[in-house]
Amino acid sequence: MTHAVSPAREPAAASPSATPTLYGGSGTRRITIRDLSLAKERGEKWPMLTAYDAMTASVFDEAGIPVILVGDSMGNCHLGYDTTVPVTMDQMTMLSAAVVRGTSRALVIGDMPFGSYQEGAVQALRSATRLVKEAGVGAVKLEGGERSLAQTELIVQAGIPVMSHLGLTPQSVNAMGYRVQGRSDEAAHQLLRDAKAAQDAGAFAVVLELVPAELAAEVTRSLHIPTVGIGAGAECDAQVLVWTDMMGLTGGKMPKFVKQYANLRQTMNDAAKAFAEDVVGGAFPQAEHAFH
Numbered sequence: 001m002t003h004a005v006s007p008a009r010e011p012a013a014a015s016p017s018a019t020p021t022l023y024g025g026s027g028t029r030r031i032t033i034r035d036l037s038l039a040k041e042r043g044e045k046w047p048m049l050t051a052y053d054a055m056t057a058s059v060f061d062e063a064g065i066p067v068i069l070v071g072d073s074m075g076n077c078h079l080g081y082d083t084t085v086p087v088t089m090d091q092m093t094m095l096s097a098a099v100v101r102g103t104s105r106a107l108v109i110g111d112m113p114f115g116s117y118q119e120g121a122v123q124a125l126r127s128a129t130r131l132v133k134e135a136g137v138g139a140v141k142l143e144g145g146e147r148s149l150a151q152t153e154l155i156v157q158a159g160i161p162v163m164s165h166l167g168l169t170p171q172s173v174n175a176m177g178y179r180v181q182g183r184s185d186e187a188a189h190q191l192l193r194d195a196k197a198a199q200d201a202g203a204f205a206v207v208l209e210l211v212p213a214e215l216a217a218e219v220t221r222s223l224h225i226p227t228v229g230i231g232a233g234a235e236c237d238a239q240v241l242v243w244t245d246m247m248g249l250t251g252g253k254m255p256k257f258v259k260q261y262a263n264l265r266q267t268m269n270d271a272a273k274a275f276a277e278d279v280v281g282g283a284f285p286q287a288e289h290a291f292h
């Protein structure tokens, strides 16, 4: 093994003043769930993005995004399906492996696709184990609090970190649609019970999707593990967006919670047309692009 960092720098890295921050820190080793836990203690917020391929993941890793989710939103955003429901373990394993290969610092979380854990704890552990062994992910995510309690417990006991996903759970789209969750008193209490159940089962973090901001804030205050919001207001410990949405690549009407940071769809359309016009008009290739 070769060490890029000289031994003289190691004591400094261990001193309190050099506490690594999740975003903007200088560390180069992989982020761990312990780093996320310490960030909550410090009150430090962190960003998470999805990725479905090695190149995109390497861009986010280089930009310092500490946590990358290989979401089953790959169904919509990478594979052309209408929902996340058709996504398979083979697809999830292949694209998670690509994201792991494209990164060196980010914690990579592999989503458990619909049908890969609903049968019970043993099936869930088998699926999670496959994502760890074949793709090399550092953690997995699954939907449901109380209803996925046995699955979460067994996977965590096996030594695989679990992120729980509550509120709008897209794998249940056929039962619940894409509506804001937890609006009634009863639903709000259920969400709090689900969050506590996930924490008690050993989950290291909880995604809160499409939940009223006040309720997400209450969940965030009542848990010692971090909450990751998407359409859940500003009080969550972390925020996640689907990368093709926030980069303006997805196209179509965006959910209200999306902020667009780029317009890749326009950029790529312009570039494709410029290339086409050059080819049709004979402006590409020039001599410098050819071999003689």
Ligand SMILES: Nc1nc(=O)c2c([nH]1)NC[C@@H]1CN(c3ccc(C(=O)N[C@@H](CCC(=O)O)C(=O)O)cc3)CN21
Residues within 6 Å of the ligand: 073, 076, 077, 084, 168, 170, 178, 179, 180, 210, 242, 245, 250, 254, 255, 256, 257
């Ligand atoms: N491209 C993409 N982005 C996502 O965020 C995403 C996916 N795909 N696929 C899986 C789920 C599905 N998601 C969705 C899909 C639609 C809405 C939506 O239309 N929401 C309405 C709110 C409706 C209400 O008020 O109850 C909105 O206007 O935001 C929200 C989340 C989030 N996830």
Ligand SMILES: CC(C)C(=O)C(=O)O
Residues within 6 Å of the ligand: 050, 069, 070, 071, 072, 073, 074, 111, 165, 207, 209, 230, 240, 241, 242
């Ligand atoms: C939106 C995030 C949380 C997700 O579950 C996904 O990308 O599949």
